[in-house]
Amino acid sequence: MLDKIVDGPEGWTGIEANEEWAAEVRRLAAERNAVILAHNYEIPEIQDIAHFTGDSLGLSRIAATTDADVIVFCGVHFMAESAKILSPEKTVLIPDERAGCSLADSITAEQLQEWKDEHPEALVVSYVNTTAEVKALTDVCCTSSNAVDIVNSLPADKEILFNPDQFLGAHVKRESGRENIRIWAGECHVHAGISGRDLVEITEANPDADLYIHPECGCANSAIYLAGEGLVEKERVHLLSTGQMIDEAKNQGTGTVLVATEVGMLHQLRQTAPEIDFQPVNERASCSYMKMITPAALLRALALGTDEVDVPAETADAARQSLERMIAVGQSGLGE
Template sequence: MLVQQSSELKEEIMRLKKEKDVVILAHNYQIPDVQDVADFTGDSLGLSRQAATVDQKTILFCGVHFMAETAAIISPEKKVLIPDLEAGCSLSDSITVDELRNWKNQHPDAIAVGYVNTTAEIKAELDYCCTSANAVNVVKSIPEDKDILFLPDMFLGSYVAKMTGRKNMHIWAGECHVHAGITPEDVTKKLESMQDAEFLIHPECGCTTPMMYDVADGSYDDKKVSILSTEGMLKHANKSKSKNFVVATETGILYKMKQQNPGKTFIPASEKAECQYMKMITLEKVYDALINEKNIVTVPKEIADKARLAIDRMLAIS
């Protein structure tokens, strides 16, 4: 019965989005049913780019609030809806605009680089935005003599500092509760149970920093270890000759991985790595937002104009 209801609801959503000229964007961490009705699925960077180029006048963003804000900033002429206004982000909440202004005052000559997982207010204070896919390249594009304030994710910041060799990066002590909860012990157990598995790890993970040093000193010589964004993981899994993968990120990505690679096995590094905010988006809420055109996400023009500069710089750097 539930399967039938779900199927009928999907059909109705597909009909409505055509009738109302709405494009549905869904993050890789969304539940499978929501990914099924989306026109595009992807990571923050990929979906930001889609938001900038789609023809439809209305975007229904199935993700968390800061993502819908980013779409509204990039496409001010479009209406942006979100199925649940309460779908927030623990990482985004880990720094306030007052804390950032105070930090900038302490380092007046520094360049502020912020992860896309931040509010529009924070983005308006940044010099550059970045995602996990292009954070290293964004930092590499900044003159080496310039101090960098990197926020809000300390694990991604540590990873970027390691990959670029920058000694003048100041890193905010924020974290994503989901990724921070994936421990080196989780990873080791899974890898031991699957001897021939490749290990794909998101740079926001709590295990990233110790894992990076392990990779550097050869501790994983007999394992293939790749530190990748969610979109990078999908591309890598598609190309790889390996049959088994341990995946350290939010479990929602496994649905797409299995869809794209039916002959391969994908195991989460931790079954507990679920974002309750991402999972707040349901088919029923997608339908409700579509039919009532509710939960419009707007960003005041003054903030949007400032934030757009940092976002445009992010979109220009692959």
């Protein structure tokens, strides 16, 4: 099957996700003693073949507890880095090392160091959707599900540098009530593109629907506004991480739910609660980086041991401390 794989503009292609492919993936995974992890935003075929599907931090923590020798992380590069940080003794592969992240790329270690130098007394809180180098310069990491708790756990008189997502930062500032938070102007281009106009239009068309809104979305403030103005009942507006969306869906019942996050999330939600009509707020909200993890890319990674992800020991040790401090606070969440 390897001779059919072609490298093109959209990544590795040439292989269909059929039964032959699935059988070979399972055989190679068993042969390598590999665990396959798939992020919620991956294509359905990748989610379905994985041993575990979820959000990045939750998957990394699961992988650290397995007896697998190899972690194949079907996601974007910072996620594979996090897995390596938490499992330094394991081999970590990403099916296509070119799968980056616009949010993680929106702040570099050099930029963060300059920001810290400008505010030497401040504490740095970084979203887990950051590079290992940024985590290494961070006091404590957070997820979208625990960001408010993390910030509230820090001394009230300490200035906070929150990065990199400006929409999550705005949510944290609003919920914590703290004014001494400086917020980096970064964003995920996919989540930022889910606009307030998108939300208003689809809400008007579905007036009885519940809303699942990821805090990274550009429409998060609009959701708060709609609830505040009484245009949508407050109890129907849910600001949730991807992991929390799954939990909420289990208790939702029936009806329609409008989902504001990357469209790959709909596959897991529909599997979790098939009786609910899940609809995307913006059907074009698809991450091209996530979709680079194709059936061909996964097969290639397992067969050839490519592309391996490594993090220098000094960077990994410092980054691990920022993750462990988050976990020590409690309510460590499951990731984005």
